[in-house]
Amino acid sequence: MVVLAKPAIEQLSAIKTCKLTTTFFSGIPIIDLSKPDSKNLLVKACEEFGFFKVINHGVPTECITKLxxxxxxxxxxxxxxxxxxxxxxxxxxxxxxIGSNGDVGWVEYLLLTTNPEFNYQGFESIYGKTPETIRCAVDDYVLAVKRMACEVLELLADGLKIQQRNVFSKLLMDEQSDSVFRLNHYPPYPELQEMNGSNFIGFGEHTDPQIISVLRSNNTSGLQISLKDGNWISVPPDQNSFFINVGDSLQVMTNGRFKSVRHRVIANSLKSRVSMIYFGGPPLSEKIAPLPSLMEGEDSLYKEFTWFEYKKSAYKSRLADNRLGLFEKIAAS
Structure with a gap:
């Protein structure tokens, strides 16, 4: 499925390349949501990696395959x-x-709001059929994935011993929730591999600004996360499971206890990669700050801000910027 235009390599100089490791990291936390100890394992994964894989997630296979x-x-x-x-x-x-600040990658994508009133009419002239087909596929998938994301967030609240179990999930369930959905496609480019043994960077390194991100892709490698020591490791693909990222907002709400994971995607030179990402965000007016119940006498590491303020700031930045830097409290010297 090679569908992007194929200009000469020199015309793609703005897209960075790197060597794609063939070694996968075996230490990615795998959380079985059906097990009673999942809440504690989820907390540990969010503290150590800000990233984990969930199985027995309850999302119907037909929702996944249809979309x-x-x-x-x-x-x-x-x-x-x-x-x-x-x-x-x-x-x-x-x-x-990618965005309006000069970031580029070997990727094409559809970015959609999860608002049910989103107008799909632009798709009618493309498909030559009613846009209801893709609308229904997206709506069914997002509904199932959001339900699972909320279950994960409520288990995290349990694991943190927060009395209000829905303290995180209610932000996604709110009618004004500012959540978005993204379909990414990274086409193969075998010529690049043949020329210099490198692969394009499909989506450059970044953290996600929302509360939680839920990713599912086909069985093609490419996703990498950065460990605490700064080393990049490759995540083994798994088309039957979901990978979940802690977002910047959740990092703030836990006062830095959970870590927003830095990640990127390396385009596979031989196989197409298709990924689907649900970004669970709060309402625009929601105030984001560390939860008092998690402070335990500690000082807040962050200034309070609304999701609108943070979103506006984040989307003015480059992908690799430390987006939370502007909102961190500087300790007195």
Whole structure:
């Protein structure tokens, strides 16, 4: 499924490359949501990695396969057709350019709001059929994944011994929740591998600003996370499970106890990678600050801010920037 235009390598100088390791990290926490000890394992994973894999997640297989089929159909279309759904402003189809600050990657994507009132009419002229097909696939998938994300957040609250079990999940369930959904496609580019043994960076290193991110991809490698020592490790692909990231907002709400994981995607030179990411965000007016019940006499590491303020600041930054830096409290010397 090679669907991006194939310009000469020198025309792609803005897209960084790196060597793709063939060694996968075996220490990724795997959390079985059906087990009684999952809440404590989830807390440990969020503290050590800010990242984990969940199994027995309860998301119906048909929801996953239906949406992946729709995504593959869309990304297989000619570029001229896909561009009818763009440019992303902020929602819609994008190609190589990520955001408005000069970040680029070997990726094409659809960025969608989870708001049920989102207008899919732009897809009608592309598919030549009713846009209800892709709308229903996205809605069904997001509903199931959000339900699972909320279960994870409530287990985390239990594990942290927070009395209000829905302290995190209520922000995703709120009718005004500012959550978004993204479909990414990283096409293969075998010529690059043949020329210099490198792969394109599909999506550069960054943290996610929201509360929680839920990722599922096809069985193609490419996802990497940064460990505490700064080393990058490759995550083994698993098309039947979900990978979950701690976001910046959850890091703040736990006063730094949970870590927002820095991650990136390396495009596979031989196989297409299709990923689906649900970014669970709070309402725009929600105040983000460390929870008093988790402070235990500690000082807050962060200034209070609204999600709107943080989102506005984050989207003005480059991908690799430390987005929370502006909101950290500087200790008195």
């Amino acid at each position: 992946e089929s729709e995504a593959v159909s869309f990304f297989s279309l000619p570029l001229s057709e896909k561009e009818k759904a763009g440019p992303p402003n902020p929602f819609g189809y994008g190609n190589k350019s």
